[in-house]
Amino acid sequence: MTILVTGATGNIGRILVDKLIEQGAENIRALTKNPRKAALPDGVEVAEGYLREPETLPKAFAGVERMYLAPTPDTVTEVLALARAAGIGHIVDLSGEKDGWWGTVTLAVEESGIPWTHLSPGDFMENTTIWAEQINRLGEVREPYPDGSSAPIAMADIAEVAATALLGEGHLGESYPLTGPETLRRTELLEHIGAALGRRIPFVTASSAETAEALRPVMGEQSEWYVQNILDDFVAGAVGVHNDTFTRVTGKPGTRFGDWALANAEKFRG
CATH class of the missing domain: 3.40.50.720 (NAD(P)-binding Rossmann-like Domain)
Structure with missing residues (x-):
């Protein structure tokens, strides 16, 4: 099973890569805009791409079964259309209440038709x-x-929940409000x-x-x-x-x- 981590050199995405490794994941693909500066762990496949440039994503999405989606409200609809076309079967997204800060991400994920798990943290x-x-x-x-x-909540704890949801069962359709x-x-x-x-x-x-x-x-x-x-x-x-x-x-x-x-x-x- 190939898991794609978007925003893999960002704050939560980078921690998530480590959490997935700790939990035993083997086929991790990390999306980053600049692979040469990524400094990701050995064994992690590095894919070049950027969520705000959807045209860079099809190759990175190919063969992916599960994906962590970092919040990019301005391009999320296009990103999800590409994810669906690639056959991605489960998205764990960082989002929020539908009428809140990242609510457009929540709505777009649900409307995409791809099975999902929402992570909705409050204050970091x-x-x-x-x-x-x-x-x-x-x-x-x-x-x-x-x-x-x-x-x-600590970003490391958000990443821990994301890794658990990506690797485990029973999380589809769940919305997890996260606090410390x-x-x-x-x-x-x-x-x-x-x-x-x-x-x-x-x-x-x-x-x-x-x-x-x-x-x-x-x-x-x-x-x-x-x-x-x-x-x-x-x-x-x-x-x-x-x-x-x-x-x-x-x-x-x-x-x-x-x-x-x-x-x-x-x-x-x-």
Whole structure:
């Protein structure tokens, strides 16, 4: 059975390749735009192609039975038409609620007629690394909603679920909302990062405009969009409620944020 990992040199796709190997997969094909720089493990077949350039995909899709689909809403319909023509029999996609951020991917996959499994993560633990620049430049983090909460999940845990769904049975037609194992306020996330760094980092309640300005060195012009669409709309509502989907699917405990922060402390150091 040949499994294709799209976005194989991206954040989740690259981890997924390793997770598939750990779970015993043998015929892994990795799609990447630049094979010469892919640096993938020995034994992984590297295929050149790019989801945003569907004309590059037919050769990579040939002979594939199952595929991990990275989210590219702008070309997803064309990509899925090629996947169906190639006879791909199961797609595990990274998507979201149909009326949400990656909902167009969810809808397109279902409309394609290809059997599917949806992975719908919320907040990523890795998103907190946007604080690193403030921590090092200001010695603090500025945001509007100290009590806003989420249940962030590690990218490695998302990849673990993807590998399990690609290799196992009983996942067709399932939509898996994915969170970490605990709901945490923004201040609690920062406390864990401070503990990993061995020092207290103040959380300074700031206006949305002040927050966008503090994030500008990292996010540039996207800082206003991030504050309006993520902090003001998502974090402000304290919507994060954790679930046990990861454990139910994999049989393993999910990564806790404090452990992730300790393992990734270097990401927050200057």
